[in-house]
Amino acid sequence: MAAMAAAPTEQPLLTPYQMGKFSLSHRVVLAPLTRQRSYGNVPQPHAILYYSQRTTKGGLLISEATGVSDTAQGYPDTPGIWTKEQVEAWKPIVNAVHEKGGIFFCQIWHAGRVSNYGFQPNGQSPISSTDKPPTSDPLGASEFSPPRRLRTEEIPQIVNDLRLAAMNAIEAGFDGIEIHGAHGYLLDQFMKDMVNDRGDEYGGSLENRCRFALEVVEAICQEIGADKVGIRLSPFADYLDSGDSDPKALGLYMMKALNKYGLAYAHLVEPRMVTPGDPSETPHSLFPLRKAFEGTFIAAGGYSKEDGDRAIAEGHADLVAFGRLFLANPDLPRRFELDAALNKVVLAPLTRQRSYGNVPQPHAILYYSQRTTKGGLLISEATGVSDTAQGYPDTPGIWTKEQIEAWKPIVNAVHEKGGMFFCQIWHVGRISNTGFQPNGQSPISSTDKPPRSNQLDASEFSPPRRLKAEEIPEIVDHFRLAARNAIEAGFDGVEIHGAHGYLLDQFMKDNVNDRTDQYGGSLENRCRCVLEIVEAICQEIGADKVGIRLSPFADYLDSGDSDPEALGFYMMKALNKYGLAYAHIVEPRMVTPGERSETPHSLFPFRKAFKGTFIAVGGYTKEDGNKAIAEGYADLVAFGRLFLANPDLPRRFELDAPLNKYNRSTFSISDPAIGYTDYPFLEEA
Numbered sequence: 001m002a003a004m005a006a007a008p009t010e011q012p013l014l015t016p017y018q019m020g021k022f023s024l025s026h027r028v029v030l031a032p033l034t035r036q037r038s039y040g041n042v043p044q045p046h047a048i049l050y051y052s053q054r055t056t057k058g059g060l061l062i063s064e065a066t067g068v069s070d071t072a073q074g075y076p077d078t079p080g081i082w083t084k085e086q087v088e089a090w091k092p093i094v095n096a097v098h099e100k101g102g103i104f105f106c107q108i109w110h111a112g113r114v115s116n117y118g119f120q121p122n123g124q125s126p127i128s129s130t131d132k133p134p135t136s137d138p139l140g141a142s143e144f145s146p147p148r149r150l151r152t153e154e155i156p157q158i159v160n161d162l163r164l165a166a167m168n169a170i171e172a173g174f175d176g177i178e179i180h181g182a183h184g185y186l187l188d189q190f191m192k193d194m195v196n197d198r199g200d201e202y203g204g205s206l207e208n209r210c211r212f213a214l215e216v217v218e219a220i221c222q223e224i225g226a227d228k229v230g231i232r233l234s235p236f237a238d239y240l241d242s243g244d245s246d247p248k249a250l251g252l253y254m255m256k257a258l259n260k261y262g263l264a265y266a267h268l269v270e271p272r273m274v275t276p277g278d279p280s281e282t283p284h285s286l287f288p289l290r291k292a293f294e295g296t297f298i299a300a301g302g303y304s305k306e307d308g309d310r311a312i313a314e315g316h317a318d319l320v321a322f323g324r325l326f327l328a329n330p331d332l333p334r335r336f337e338l339d340a341a342l343n344k345v346v347l348a349p350l351t352r353q354r355s356y357g358n359v360p361q362p363h364a365i366l367y368y369s370q371r372t373t374k375g376g377l378l379i380s381e382a383t384g385v386s387d388t389a390q391g392y393p394d395t396p397g398i399w400t401k402e403q404i405e406a407w408k409p410i411v412n413a414v415h416e417k418g419g420m421f422f423c424q425i426w427h428v429g430r431i432s433n434t435g436f437q438p439n440g441q442s443p444i445s446s447t448d449k450p451p452r453s454n455q456l457d458a459s460e461f462s463p464p465r466r467l468k469a470e471e472i473p474e475i476v477d478h479f480r481l482a483a484r485n486a487i488e489a490g491f492d493g494v495e496i497h498g499a500h501g502y503l504l505d506q507f508m509k510d511n512v513n514d515r516t517d518q519y520g521g522s523l524e525n526r527c528r529c530v531l532e533i534v535e536a537i538c539q540e541i542g543a544d545k546v547g548i549r550l551s552p553f554a555d556y557l558d559s560g561d562s563d564p565e566a567l568g569f570y571m572m573k574a575l576n577k578y579g580l581a582y583a584h585i586v587e588p589r590m591v592t593p594g595e596r597s598e599t600p601h602s603l604f605p606f607r608k609a610f611k612g613t614f615i616a617v618g619g620y621t622k623e624d625g626n627k628a629i630a631e632g633y634a635d636l637v638a639f640g641r642l643f644l645a646n647p648d649l650p651r652r653f654e655l656d657a658p659l660n661k662y663n664r665s666t667f668s669i670s671d672p673a674i675g676y677t678d679y680p681f682l683e684e685a
Helices: 002-009 046-053 084-099 152-171 186-191 206-224 247-261 287-292 305-313 324-328 332-338 363-370 401-416 469-488 503-508 528-541 564-578 604-609 622-630 641-645 649-655
Strands: 017-019 022-024 028-030 060-062 103-109 176-181 229-233 265-269 273-275 297-300 319-322 345-347 377-379 420-426 493-498 546-550 582-586 614-617 636-639
Touching (some): 028 332, 046 084, 046 401, 084 103, 103 152, 152 176, 152 206, 176 186, 176 206, 206 229, 206 247, 247 287, 265 287, 287 297, 305 319, 319 324, 401 420, 420 469, 469 493, 493 503, 503 528, 528 546, 528 564, 564 582, 564 604, 582 604, 604 614, 622 636, 636 641
Parallel strands (some): 028 060, 028 319, 060 103, 103 176, 176 229, 229 265, 265 297, 297 319, 377 420, 546 582, 582 614, 614 636
Antiparallel strands (some): 017 022
């Protein structure tokens, strides 16, 4: 009876697999994800929890990309494995994975030209197959310094750096290593003909362009054994300006060339992932490469559970690697097993007005930790970027050292429960009065017109002062510094508040912005200030740590637009070049917060236009949220008042349990408990 019942419900992703000498209990692999939390390029103790959370007995984990030398770095705070200190720092992390029965491979890399003088020893030029820098990237091409073309006689030294890194990884306890030959980094820069313009034996023909990568493979196999070596390749990708004129030929050549080594696996990125995080339609398939490779084949790139099961069942892959889903769901294999909902419930930012003197208070530790689930995303209440940013009593800031230090235990509490925490940073602009401003000065805005009406009595607003064009770079810098401070406080990223009638919205919306300079008039001009802020923050902390909230359809605080659909479209397309963590968009039905209205408009055109994670928010119920995810309308759904009144909201959704009702009268009172931390959990209700 048991065997008969199991057959129809067998899930291919959850079947065991023998990868060489490694016995895997399932086929769900943790993909390598750059995390940028290894301060000074040294892995930190907090990585113990991160990796152990995602470990299952017999599960395969691949570490974040780990530098092989002091010339290999291209992003802040990525780990290395070229020094004794780094090797020792990795050991307790690897041990934590092994204690839970996991198998752990270290992905080793060299960024090549995807770097700048600031990351290089003695401020030297980054190295590459070429002397041409990338022309585009989510971080902005201005971050790249012109590379130096490696001389032929220097290449054996780079091969040796990778060999020594592999040896160090084994010393640190890793079960094996994955050579990062994908996504536009050094090895990819040699393989791809749109980058490699060499005239020596490492350039020109396909065989020559692949020579360097294969020398690396051979050296590492000889050092640690081929059964401990995997490689990641992305022949179809054009990330970091590294495309190839015949990616299928490149992929097939590498598969056949690798067969002679007997590697642990080949890890290939799907052709649909032309750029990471951006699936696109393509006639190409990994299947010919899978058939050509005589070993374990891992597929990666935009997989859902259903896609993964199908890939295994149809022989498209032996294993499937998951990145963002595994990031957000540390217990991903278990969720797949139970067919449980993935954690796509986000805590929306909610102004709480309990940060006395603009300093976050200890009672916020309980508030946020109550609403934290393992792998869940929380977005903080709106947090001021400067002393001119305030417009409500007792809202927090992040422009002083005292504020940064006060945020740290709050962020730590979220991280201790396995949550991810983004800080929403804002400037209220004209939604203020002289009492909130330093030295009683006027609030600042895109205009000198105060709001006529809204939830606050208009008499509470003082006439604003129109910012001069030459003052705007200082406001941009305040946002940049606030983002840097948020990372210092431990936040995983920041959300730029560009919604609901506050300063950035005051620039974007033509019912407010009456300027005639380069920041007013045309749609492009009105969005200029916001995009300058986005760019500055991406350059400061990395685009993968930046989200933005927009409300093009809202008319809150007298900030409407004559063509909100055009505004939303323009912003979605303009944001695509940065590769942000997400866009968080308010539903058209929420013309004013808290009030749903009938509307012919939809966020779906914006969702299709934006090439990244899309969060929808605004009056959602559980049923609405499930429908939005199922129909591809959104990737995540943010809940505000429901999450406020139900700190265990994801659990209640999972059990289809009744919800607490919120008490609107306590939303903004200053009490540290009432209406804040006193809503009951399910077991207390």
